[in-house]
Each structure stands twice: as structure tokens, then as C-alpha cells.
Amino acid sequence: MANTGNKAVALAPEIAVSRWFNTKEPLTLSGLRGRPVLLHAFQMLCPGCVAHGTPQTQRAFDLFKHSDLQVIGLHTVFEHHAAMTPVSLEAFIHEYRLTFPIGVDEAAEGTPLPVTMGRYGMQGTPTSILIGRNGRIVHHGFGQQGDMALGAIIAAELAAVFDAPPQV
Secondary structure (H helix, E strand, C coil): CEEECCEEECCCCCCCEEEEECCCCCCCCCCCCCCCEEEEEECCCCHHHHHHHHHHHHHHHHHCCCCCCEEEEEECCCCCCCCCCHHHHHHHHHHCCCCCCEEEECCCCCCCCCHHHHHHCCCCCCEEEEECCCCCEEEEEECCCCHHHHHHHHHHHHHCCCCCCCCC
């Protein structure tokens, strides 16, 4: 728990990644504290991810690349495990020209749901989660979201003061 003003708020759970693409160093939420983080959970065989979510995330990455927003893709496989291997994902990243960092959500034992997906209680893909500068979840959206709506949420967080007390 983090103390924000006189109210305690839960920090976003750490991501669990087994492999990274498009980054030289592994990324952690604790290492990114102080920066807003857009976490985009997707599957390469998810039609909504391919048609909308992942292109939207690439647009957000391109639009906000001169800000301190950190965009992270999370390939979170909960079905068709045999088809969605890291080799297949690497080809997908190349074909769709994705340039933001992408991690493979760590497989969990005894369940088809990967670790980070479970930690965040994700309903499926695509899922967009915005984590604020203070490490708390600002937005948790499942399914298709409008570019302007997501952009407005990101812009508001970019303008926010770090560790500001919550409004009552």
C-alpha cells in the first residue's frame, strides 16, 4: 500500500513477464514509478486486438513518445497456447510494425490464465490499463475504447502532479 495524503491506496500489481521484445532492458512498474504507464493486454489471435487495440496502442506510443508516458504491450495468452508462441509473436510484431516494448505474460501453474492477467482481474483482451505516476490504477478498460477517450485519460494523467491527494 502507498500512502497518498491521509488515504492509503493499493499500488497496481507488478507485471510478470517471461520474455521481452522491443526493449533492451526488462521493465517493471516499480522501476517506472513516477511515470504514467499504459499497459495494453492483447493476444495476436484476438480480432479486436488486431483490428483496434494494438493499432491504437501503437498510435498512443507514437503520439506520446516525447512525454514521459511508458507504453507496454502485454501478450497475455489464455487460449490457443500452442499457436501463440514467442516465435509467432516475434513475426506478428514484425508484420504489424509494432515498436513499443512488448512482454509475454508469464504462464501460471494449474490455470490457463497467465500471471499478470490474474493479478489484474482482466476479463479478456484487449484490455487497456493506465497506471498513474503514483503507481495506482487510473483506468481499467476492457474491449474497444475510443481513441479520443483513451487519449484524454492519458493526457489528464500526464498533466497530473505526482502523488497528489485524491479528490474527495
